[in-house]
Amino acid sequence: MSYQAPMKDMLFVMNELANLEGVSALPGCEDANAETAEAVLEENAKFVSGVIAPLNHAGDKEPSFWHDGKVTTSKGFKEAFKQFAEAGWQGLQHPTDFGGQGLPKLIGTPCVEMLHGANLSFALVALLSDGAIEALMTAGSDEQKATYLEPLVTGKWTGTMNLTEPQAGSDLAAVRSRAVPQGDGTYKVFGTKIFITYGEHDMAENIIHLVLARTPDAPPGVKGISLFIVPKFMVNADGSLGARNDAHCVSIEHKLGIKASPTAVLQFGDNGGAVGYLVGEENRGLEYMFIMMNAARFGVGMQGVGLAENAYQQAVAFAKDRVQSRDLNGSPAGVAIIHHPDVRRMLMSMRAQTEAARALAYVAAGIHDVAHHHADAEVRAHNQAVYEYLVPIVKGWSTEMSENVARDGVQVHGGMGFIEETGAAQHYRDAKILTIYEGTTAIQANDLIGRKTVRDGGALAKSLVAQVRATAGELAQVNSPEFAAIRKHLERGADDLEAVIDFVVNHVKSDIKCVFAGSVLYLKLAGIVLGGWQMGRAALVAQKKLAAGEGDAAFYHAKIVTARFFADHILSGSSGMRAAIVDGSAGVLGLEVEQF
Template sequence: MSYVAPVKDMLFNIEHLANIEQIAQLPGFEDAGLDTAQAVLEESAKFTEGVLAPLNWEGDKNPSSWKDGVVTATPGFKEAFKQFTDGGWQGLQHPTDFGGQGLPKTIGAACGEMVNSANMSFALCPLLSDGAIEALLTAGSDELKATYLENLVSGKWTGTMNLTEPQAGSDLAMVRSRAEPQTDGTYKVFGTKIFITWGEHDMAENIVHLVLARVTGAPEGVKGISLFVCPKFMVNKDGSLGARNDVHCVSIEHKMGIKASPTAVLQYGDHGGAVGYLVGQENRGLEYMFIMMNAARYGVGVQGIAIAERAYQKAVQFSKDRVQSRPVDGSIAASAPIIHHPDVKRMLMTMRAYTEGCRALASVGASAYDAAHHHPDADTRKQNQAFYEYMVPLIKGYSTEMSLEVTSLGVQVHGGMGFIEETGAAQYYRDAKILTIYEGTTAIQANDLVGRKTARDGGQTAKGIAAQIETTEAELAASGSAHALAVAKRLKAARLAFIDVVDFVAGNTKASPNAVFAGSVPYLMLAGNLMAGWQLARALLVAEKQIAAGNDAPFMQAKITTARFYADHLLSKAGGLRDSIVEGAESVTALALEAF
């Protein structure tokens, strides 16, 4: 089997770190306890391992292809997508009102990881549909909801996000696509959109494009952008499909990775205008788009974890099979599987610790999201929302950056074989590189972290989280075990480094923006590192208690070792990052432009 879903680790997080039983007490989640989580995850594991994972390498060898405006997905994808939708997986987290299963994100995120581990190119299609569904749920009229939601939630139709234009990438103020109001209340949309993931394909009957454009006469900049629904096929009153809309795929990109996922250039309005339906109010498009973006950013963070997990599993398997050289400690007097070599263990442990740390963080983030949306108490909702919003740029930025290191180590463990495409490790390395770029580059996440998540409240949310971490340190001290004390030492040092940086950011964003933004990505990396390490420290405490209670000692001992490794080898980077950020800003921006 090329992928085995880490159901046990996921359930450990869901039960002990994300506290699923508390979530199951929230209104609407009454049936979503640990038993449900286990049943859903096991079903998801079966499907992703058996159906999606075997198609992953095929998608790389035989990418989705374009001919005369028609995109054909990699052989096997259409059938797999039908099984995906038949299984109800698209609607997992969406409201039962529109045919979804209404499960908490705490459960849904784990399933999302499995889909992405199994086949990241495939997974992008439902990920984008999720974003479209969120936007319509939040801002769509009743008519739009009635027309589109049920088929999006079932997966009969898929959704896309159309933001980017050749001159407008991170800078959406430069969007030029335009929408002309028509007398019937619809709009005609004109323009070119690029980098549209699954923007055209043959896996679903219809594609629902959510498109940013400017209504004629709208203000310049981001305040003049509106959001439209442009379906590929018009939808008749009875729900049947009508004429082809004037949106066409003129090409797809030749990419380094995620090759099965067609990245479309879409042309709107070359034949009279694409019919568009306004979502919400005019000129509030960016606000609605951020709803999609935030859901998608969390989702991309999960992709980082997912591909890291897959790369880890492949590397472990190879290192148990490949026999080369004797162990340095003389424990085996013949050439041995390379997993016996300390540096191979170091690489595998690095991969494992990063992946488990980020998974734990994402699980806790999902739990906060669920509480923020379902808790009856307004203050609790607000606190959880602030916690979740702080974590989103970390989950996106840190988990994807770590996936670059993990997939690179995955190739490295394979030695020369890793560089041969047929081995498969290289695909993960190539696929992963998109993750630090799309849905906002790491720098864009770091801008969000600095501006909206730290400077805006003077670092209060960040400091509040630091106080929670201090509590964990006290619990580690109370445990008193050698591992707990070692982890507490690193956690404290990282927390203190973090507080220095938060003070630096909160204190200087207005007066010295260049200095603060010079350290924005290092701040994100330090914060993400700390938060993931913190969750593993909490996991260590749980594991110690579970061992004491006689539960599953091998798994729990491994969790402790992994937490200890994370602290010793990854949290230990925090001090250097602090120094770079707080003391090193000047040299980032000092070089004259002409000297580059």
């Protein structure tokens, strides 16, 4: 069975949890009503499951390959990207001025989830172009926008992010690539960049590299980094392509997963210097790159949700089909393994975590739209702060959970899961990059603590905890064992999260290492509590619909059961995580390096 977009849950979350109605009432979002949203999602779902999903396993088996500086992508990728571009999917969330469709993030996000769910390797090319578009939109000159945006938005060209260098890894302060001004407004760029996703490929006419480098007099560290446009082919005044630039792919990596997506080593300036154009001002490159990264981080979070959904669907299909052993309650013959309780437990765990992460991400997307479109500047600013708090959680927690989900997906398949033919193993391999690229989970957690929690003394974080408690209060109004269980664990989760926020804020100055020893655990705790909060909200909506006799009763009933599973099995871990954060740093930090 191939990936199918989970339309019902997507629309439920958009409409009932993420306030699509509110978003469509925002200035500039008037067209984005529920009908449009559903139509866009349906069209995208059809495209994605018809054209993109079938390339996923094939691309894993026959990855992109490098020969003599050129990268040939997996069979069908080039043609599929052409269709993707022509149908306008690259431009979904980008301004109509540059050939986009100008839809809000809340509608773009499920489309992004579908694309990643269907084929992570393929979707990466679009994700990177999105990032480049965001950065140029914010920091590019009018001329740069006029030159580069439309071809990127329409998928005629693609974009890349060039940060990492061999000696620097995630530490951008250590970037050494050089950019030498030529006196004519251009620069010559020299250096080696590694881990460049779609840094070279054959799917578009041109590739627009956005490259971090230092000008000759730049201060050391991150304050001396500038951002440059380095096109693969020079662009003439009329928009046609000119000479080949001195930016070359010297190899691609042999990776654990996402094998169809080429991960390039790029060499800039080996033959005299690659022509580069400064974006914005010198030494502000990191700031601009963060624009790309924040967009990309949210996108990687959606990769986690999409991949988890795909792994779940595949495991469900296998578990319904595979007959093995009798039912525990007694059956004359073997039953489909979905009847075995531990298989059921794994499927529910996959389902519950995927739904919770989806809900939290879409809610964040809706908040992003308010932050960008609301008429009131204060409302915008507040929503922007909430969105920025949620981004590292959407990125970090969704991807961490996707690893577990992919793992359970293999496990449901038993021995067959270990055979590459089934495809379950591909999810397990592909998932492993998600907690690493665009900043590891630890880097997300540093961001969550440093920029998002400590700066305002935990005020924003605690305002979210207060909202979680309000939902718990609503849950207490419903008299049923399901709602009692959800309420109990959500309330405890809120207590645990608040205690951890206090711990972080109170100790970060006196003992910074002690706080950061629990950074990733704090991020995960925030993920399960805020994800659990969305599941609680979802259960309340479902209960109201059931009481009113509206809609699909089986769907709403399943939502309540799934929310309960999440509470009993996932949220119930909050107290252990709190203990590990608040008391656990001595164990983390107690050894000398020599004792390892």
